[in-house]
Amino acid sequence: MSGRISDSTVRRLSLYLRMLRDLERTGVEVVSSARLAEPSGATSAQVRKDLSHFGSFGKRGRGYSVEGLVRALEGILGLSHSWRLALVGVGKIGTALLGYGGLAARGFDVVAAFDADDAKIGTRAFGLTIRSMSELRPVIAELGVDIGVVATPARVAAEVAAALGRAGVGAILNFAPIDLSEIDGVPIRTVDIVLELEGLSYLLSEASRRSGSGGAGG
Structure with missing residues (x-):
């Protein structure tokens, strides 16, 4: 593992794991970095960079084994025990x-x-x-x-x-x-x-400003 891993990277790993578990439950066996990026709003390049901190996963052009990456991320995040x-x-x-x-x-x-x-x-x-x-x-x-x-x-x-x-x-x-x-x-x-609700409030207000419709209170 290379250096200290940022909190934002760790949060993205958790999001990747959540999606992978959902895919595993539905029988999906292989997933692309582009699909893994969707829940976090990251890019496929960011996914590959995040995972590269911990080793080599998947094969270029073939994607990642869902089951294998679930087990790997559980170990990385310390979730292999209670x-x-x-x-x-x-x-x-x-x-x-x-x-x-x-x-x-x-x-x-x-x-x-x-x-x-x-x-x-x-x-x-x-x-x-x-x-x-x-x-x-x-x-x-x-x-x-x-x-x-x-x-x-x-x-x-x-x-x-x-x-x-x-x-x-x-x-x-x-x-x-x-x-x-x-x-x-x-x-x-x-x-x-x-704080999270205020962040959502900003996003809603920004969407209203862009559409020119005004906010709920204005």
Whole structure:
């Protein structure tokens, strides 16, 4: 593998894998770089460049073996085994994440849930008993948690992320509407729903400006 791989490349690999799995389910055996490029809006040249970081795949003029590339990308993305997740914050977003079966299907197993609300502690949600924050460190150590998920209000998100880092998780996914930086070498990814919606709002507004029809509110 050549050098550090950019986040944008890794995101495209995930999109390639999603399409490949869909193709595999429908019995497609070979796929071109041009078709793989479609979900990400990349070019066929970009697909070939992204894959070249990790080795040689496919044959010129013949495309890629769907099954072979699925297995290769699963290995590259670390999906050939399961990762254990701990969720902090069992509100609306946290509860939705617990109920989302797609996580386990992709190798991400939520094994613990924590909250600071006494009314929630001790209750069960989707097969998990919600635990007190005071149990965070020992439970994460006992269960061998790999990834911490922050789904708390923004005002406590940094404190919770720091606690997860101290407890020994290897990475953190943040759903709170606040930017969090790496903590003691633990990488953090933030999912900002509002930011994504604003991006969509721009695209809709731009389309309206081009058509001269005006926006929904204007």
